[in-house]
Amino acid sequence: xxxxxxxxxxxxxxxxxxxxxxxxxxxxxxxxxxxxxxxxxxxxxxxxxxxxxxxxxxxxxxxxxxxxxxxxxxxxxxxxxxxxxxxxxxxxxxxxxxxxxxxxxxxxxxxxxxxxxxxxxxxxxxxxxxxxxxxxxxxxxxxxxxxxxxxxxxxxxxxxxxxxxxxxxxxxxxxxxxxxxxxxxxxxxxxxxxxxxxxxxxxxxxxxxxxxxxxxxxxxxxxxxxxxxxxxxxx
Numbered sequence: 001x002x003x004x005x006x007x008x009x010x011x012x013x014x015x016x017x018x019x020x021x022x023x024x025x026x027x028x029x030x031x032x033x034x035x036x037x038x039x040x041x042x043x044x045x046x047x048x049x050x051x052x053x054x055x056x057x058x059x060x061x062x063x064x065x066x067x068x069x070x071x072x073x074x075x076x077x078x079x080x081x082x083x084x085x086x087x088x089x090x091x092x093x094x095x096x097x098x099x100x101x102x103x104x105x106x107x108x109x110x111x112x113x114x115x116x117x118x119x120x121x122x123x124x125x126x127x128x129x130x131x132x133x134x135x136x137x138x139x140x141x142x143x144x145x146x147x148x149x150x151x152x153x154x155x156x157x158x159x160x161x162x163x164x165x166x167x168x169x170x171x172x173x174x175x176x177x178x179x180x181x182x183x184x185x186x187x188x189x190x191x192x193x194x195x196x197x198x199x200x201x202x203x204x205x206x207x208x209x210x211x212x213x214x215x216x217x218x219x220x221x222x223x224x225x226x227x228x229x230x231x232x233x234x235x
Contacts, residue, residue, distance in 0.1 A: 065126065136215040
């Protein structure tokens with residue numbers, strides 16, 4: 001019991017250190033960017049082109065709330081919970097992992113939808129899908145705050161239009177939120193060597209050609225999964 005208690009104290013202490021270390025660079029790491037909103041807009045196109053115009057119309061109607069939720073997910077220290085190490089199924093020490101955070105936002109979206117507050121539902125759905133998108137960045141799947149993290153995200157944001165896709169959404173990663181987060185983490189972590197600090201731009205391209213289409217397609221699928229679970233028919 002003593003050993004277990006000490007491990008828990010150590011883990012909580014590590015979490016305090018992580019949060020303290022992140023705080024001074026909060027505006028530099030994982031700030032809301034164009035890439036998240038780009039994925040949301042592309043999801044609307046993907047849903048329409050995949051024969052789900054009903055879902056696409058709903059996304060169009062609530063696009064503003066979706067984007068607000070995506071941006072809110074990065075405010076304060078919430079982004080310390082935007083990591084998921086698929087080998088250990090944990091996040092940063094002492095912090096929620098991305099699958100837990102995603103589930104929390106999803107449940108709020110469900111509650112708001114069932115209460116008829118559809119705008120607020122899409123706000124929280126935006127926060128949830130933010131986690132699915134983040135795990136398409138290898139640094140989030142390894143728990144790396146640095147080692148080229150911000151440089152790569154800035155580059156992807158500047159070049160995202162070159163990697164847009166308009167169909168073939170990914171719809172069957174699972175019904176639990178953890179399955180979506182885990183699947184993207186398992187894929188993106190393979191590309192870490194291509195996005196580390198100091199790699200050539202050609203490596204960025206090789207990684208982004210896989211990961212950014214994945215983010216767009218899983219965004220479409222995740223939103224479709226939510227609407228389907230609310231009893232909405234997409235076609």
